[in-house]
Amino acid sequence: MKKLLWWLIAGMKGGINRARIIKSLYERPYNANQLSEELNLDYKTVRHHIKILEQNNVIKSSGEKYGKMYFLSNEMEENYDVFKEIWEQIGKK
Amino acid sequence: MIEKILEVASSVGGNGPESGDSGPNDLQNPPGMDYIDLGTYVAIIIGIANICLLLALLSIYLQNYKKIKSKFTMGLLVFASLLLLQNMVTTLFLALNAFFSISSQGLDIGRPQLPLSSVNIIQLIALSILLKITWE
Secondary structure, eight states, rough: OOHHHHHHHHSTTHHHHHHHHHHHHHHOOHHHHHHHHHHHHHHHHHHHHHHHHHHTTSSSEEEEGGGGGEEHHHHHHTTTTHHEEEEEETTOO | OOHHHHHHHHHHHHHHHHHHHHHHHHHOOTTHEEEHHHHHHHHHHHHHHHHHHHHHHHHHHHHHHHBBSSHHHHHHHHHHHHHHHHHHHHHHHHHHHHHHOOTTTSSSSGGGOOHHHHHHHHHHHHHHHHHHHHHO
């Protein structure tokens, strides 16, 4: 999980926005539309990141199609310290 | 009559140097030379393709490194840079050799380029996969 998070955030294009999504979902569940408003991101961008994060078992969803709520997977919750470590590196000079 | 002689003379004069050239050329370019050249060109083209892929990877890694300063992002940056350097040096040598006939004595690049281009093709496939999963 640690390696995976590093790769998803620091090894791929658009990783920073992925980290922001994880951070938001840690605080409370959101749907894709709310996330795009909250993070000031394009809706399609958010959908793309969500797809990748879901495929990698970082987040889970519940509900139907458009109102689908997303939250962190159990595995991600357990490894949230790892994420915090990466998060602290972001923007540090 | 004189015209005919001139014609014959000019045709002999025209053919003379050509046939004289083709002799040594045949010795320098034994059968298979075209194939060797083709191998070099393929290797150069693939080398350039590799360089392009690496530049794309490098730009992503650089963006990430600017935002996240860590061993991981630094490592990716160094990795892509070194591979880029390797491809640039190899391709530059091949190109100099192919287009400017710079002597390659003592260097392996005067030899058939099939092994080199096959290594390059494998690298091209590998880099394409890496770029694809990095771009997602």
